[in-house]
Amino acid sequence: MRILVIEDEHKVAHALKEGLEYEGYQVDLAGTGEEGFYILNSQEVDLLLLDLSLPGRDGIEILKTIRRTGMILPVLILTARDAVEDRVIGLNSGADDYLIKPFAFSELLARIRVLLRRRKNEDLLRLKLADLEMDFVTHKVKRAGQPIALTAREFELLEYLLRRHGQIVSREMLAGDVWQETNRATPIDNLIDVHIARLRRKIDEPFEKKLLHTLRGVGFILSEEMP
Helix, strand or coil, X not given: CEEEEECCCHHHHHHHHHHHHHCCCEEEEEXXXXXXXXXXXXXXXXXXXXXXXXCCCCHHHHHHHHHHCCCCCCEEEEECCCCHHHHHHHHHCCCCEEEECCCCHHHHHHHHHHHHHHHHHHHCCEEEXXXXXXXXXXXXXXXXXXXXXXXXXXXXXXXXXXXXXXXXXXXXXXXXXXXXXXXXXXXXXXXXXXXXXXXXXXXXXXXXXXXXXXXXXXXXXXXCCCC
């Protein structure tokens, strides 16, 4: 599990990094919101520890930006601000939990475990690649926070591709697993290509970064990078 700590106090940040890495977590440090955003946009992060008193944009502004972009990420605020109003503002801005400095490291670990366990349970009901999200509870798909309307077949097709993201999926696999068509004497390649094209128009065309790629003569792959 990778944890990002956005904390401008050098000693506090490095103490957190040392303690968390001892517990087996991978830890990245950022001293400003800008550094933190760069890390969030360049690699997968499982949990954010966020200080409120930061140079430049404060923690609340950073938190609001994260939630406004639709990023799904557990956020635990670490701060010396102990007023009830501050806690209410933090939670209303999208924080999942709030811990007042100074705190016992054992309590921090306990809260981290709860948030990560909750995320693991939620991940069973949600698939995600980059800014593309599929929620099985609401049966909704979003990209960059924007809702995408899919037909039942398109939803099923996208789920199949998402569960195998980074892997090449052949037309034969789609015919058998999605369309339940095992008799290849009745080719449905054109039908598959039509649905792939429709899906691509919905999840890729409005966005700069393309996720659904076609490998001529091989199949398709859902990936952040073109293979």
